[in-house]
Each structure stands twice: as C-alpha cells, then as structure tokens.
Amino acid sequence: xxxxxxxxKAGIVVGALAVxxxxxxxxxxxxxxxxxxxxxxxxxxxxxxxxxxxxxxAKTKADNLYALMDMFGxxxxxxxxxxxxxxxxxxxxxxxxxxxxNYNTWTGGDDWGGSPLGLVGWLKEELxxxxxxxxTLKLKYPNYL
Numbered sequence: 001x002x003x004x005x006x007x008x009k010a011g012i013v014v015g016a017l018a019v020x021x022x023x024x025x026x027x028x029x030x031x032x033x034x035x036x037x038x039x040x041x042x043x044x045x046x047x048x049x050x051x052x053x054x055x056x057x058a059k060t061k062a063d064n065l066y067a068l069m070d071m072f073g074x075x076x077x078x079x080x081x082x083x084x085x086x087x088x089x090x091x092x093x094x095x096x097x098x099x100x101x102n103y104n105t106w107t108g109g110d111d112w113g114g115s116p117l118g119l120v121g122w123l124k125e126e127l128x129x130x131x132x133x134x135x136t137l138k139l140k141y142p143n144y145l
Contacts, residue, residue: 058093074126
C-alpha cells in the first residue's frame with residue numbers, strides 16, 4: 001500500500017504532536033514545585049506525591065540553631081531535633097551558613113559583645129563537650145565535632 005503525500009504529512013504531524021505531548025509530561029515542573037523524582041540521598045528532598053516535600057535550607061537551619069542557643073537556657077532536645085535528618089554534607093553547609101557569631105560566656109548569647117565563634121564553638125559552649133547531647137552529635141558528625 002502506497003501512502004499519498006497528504007497521508008505522509010499527516011503522519012509526520014501526528015508523530016510530532018505525540019513527541020511534544022510526551023516531552024511536556026516528562027519534563028514539566030510539578031504543581032507543588034517538586035521535580036518529580038525520588039531523592040536517592042535520603043535527605044527528605046524526594047517527591048512523595050503528597051505535597052509534603054521538604055527542602056533543605058542551611059541558612060534556615062543555622063538561624064534556628066542560633067535561636068535555640070541564644071541567651072539564657074539552651075534547648076538541647078530541640079537542637080537534636082533540628083539536626084535529626086541532617087547529613088554530614090548538610091551539616092558542613094550549616095556550619096558555613098552559621099558563620100561567626102559573637103558568643104558571650106556570661107549570657108550565652110551575642111547581646112553584649114563576646115568572642116566570635118562558629119557553630120561548632122557554640123555547640124561546645126551551649127551543650128558542654130561532656131553532655132550526652134554533644135556526644136550524640138559528635139557520633140553523627142565525627143568529621144566536624
């Protein structure tokens with residue numbers, strides 16, 4: 001059976017539309033902002049299909065940790081909770097995002113001067129290097145603590 005010129009053109013148009021449609025569905029951005037792939041790193045960045053995608057933000061984590069340690073009364077359990085799903089490489093990003101912040105040994109915060117310390121210094125001061133919480137973090141992040 002020989003195809004006419006119009007049938008060949010129609011076949012090409014249908015084929016092109018099929019490729020475009022498949023490409024659209026394969027590469028479009030999902031409505032919830034996720035990429036549609038499963039995250040093999042286990043960092044909770046995977047598309048779970050239920051709009052509960054959690055993205056890692058080192059600056060937010062650093063600011064949250066600072067808030068938990070600033071001024072009187074450290075919230076040890078909340079610090080551990082904040083770092084529960086954080087990997088080694090993410091912890092390095094948090095250290096970098098935390099930067100140096102003044103630490104006053106009298107008040108435990110940066111309100112009245114103090115010396116600049118990074119996150120590791122703040123954790124050592126606030127948790128105490130002999131505390132159970134610090135030992136737990138040291139086991140989890142041996143390259144940094």
